Amino acid sequence: MEFLCTAKKKRSFRVYVAEGAPKYQGHCFAKDLSEEGFKTSLITDSAVFAMISRVNMVVVGAHTVMANGGIIGPVGLNILALAAKKHGVPFVVVAATHKLCPLYPENPVVRLNELKSPSDLLQFGEFSECMELAPDSSACVLNVVIVNPAFDYVPPPQLINLFITDIGGHNPSFMYRLIADYYSAEDLIL
């Protein structure tokens, strides 16, 4: 947000915001941006691939930056990165150095992800329509399994083009250096 505001002082540009289901935080973000005076457009997550050819650059924040230069971010980031790669759009990650993590993503789907409550997707009232009573017991069985991962892993180096940190812009392969600077060697060997 700050990044875009500072950039606005020198350049004029449009901003496309993906809505970010299931929390729909994109809605709030778009509202804030338009209050600041940006020309904002709100799109659904599924429209990312369709709109990617109209953008010149993708800017995202990250939850953490891993030791190999990959990032963990809100779910849907991987789709965005793949779309950007496919259309040759630079994918820029804005992350401060306090987000650096010395771990390597071993099995990102399992280890580094949190599954959140399915109530984000489906109202509890609607649950009752999906459930059916098992014939020989009084328990309710859910017909539909709801998976709601909170985070997404974007692997470098093909997908991420640039990292902007508080100490300058870097290559993803340079991240390990920053980690070596900020973490002592004992932290790195687990």
Added chain:
Amino acid sequence: MWWRSPSFILDNRQQQQPYDTARGDALSIPLSSPLPPSTTMADPNPNPNPNPLTDKISAYYQTRAAHHGVVSSDWLAQAQAAVGHLPEGDDDANTTDQGASSGKPFSVIDEFNNWRKQPDLAEAVAAIRALAAVIRNSQATTMMELEIELKKASDSLKSWDTTSISLTAGCDLFMRYVTRTSALEYEDFNSAKTRLIERAEKFGEISYKARKIIAMLSQDFIFDGCTILVHGFSRVVLEVLKTAAQSKKLFRVFCTEGRPDRTGLRLSNELAKLDVPVKLLIDSAVAYSMDEVDMVFVGADGVVESGGIINMMGTYQIALVAHSMNKPVYVAAESYKFARLYPLDQKDMGPALRPIEFGVPIPSKVEVETSARDYTPPQYLTLLFTDLGVLTPSVVSDELIQLYL
């Protein structure tokens, strides 16, 4: 030294000419090296190919085949003979220790060979121990003389087998580690020598323990229910898998057959002993089974400056397939294998050849590609596990600079 030309016709004409000069080539490995011939050489070579390059058979790969070949009766007989040699070797070292002027002069090659015969010891570690022994047995009285002796010993070890990268790299690193110390400023030569010996032993210990460190680092990457594809018989990878099996992780392993060394058979023997479910694949079946695989694990004969690795023939192929199917390729290599090489393509390294037998006689006009190793560029590798830590390929050149400076 490598040669390639765009036309294989020119190649053939050139082959006729250097046939005579190759005999006198300083690079050709003397066939009288004190080495029990591998099982493949024990069979009469059915391939009567008058290829002059068969002179340059890589002794490094002969050793590996000797260590890792499947046990056959020929091999057993040779092993008995080798064991008969060993006590004599120890006696030699003892007599020279006592500084007896009688008896043959201390030969670093002999010492190296003694160490090398143990199948558990990596070649570079054997070289390091041999060089440490050189310091111990040296008759030099000044630091300069000792350094010159060490340099000479290191050069003779390197020239014994020019194709082994880990040997060259190990010797170089040893020289730097040992001689780059301010302890050489002692007035008393003997205490300086003791200090050198201490550092040499320490380096040997570090290299020896490197495997355990690597095994520990890679444990996180093996999760329950994963399928690992392994190529080539790397003792480091075996240690990794052993540690994982001992911590009761559930995983299964696909082994490639690894012609012509039969490394897959040997590895599957070892894994079966650990009760790890193993499946053997022929080398051509790798792409077929790649979708079931979660990760690829290989060792390395050498790690080069670009971050790529030099490993047994077939590694490049597997890395390409894994990369195209988005499977991670993990390399386990000790730090003494980091070499100051930068191959630009497959033929850029010196040739290392292995005789390949097909079991049936081949007409003499048919050539056989006998190279034993290939180069895998860094973009196909995901991570390297070394005793310096877990590294991405782009970090390797940084680490190399730190090691060699």
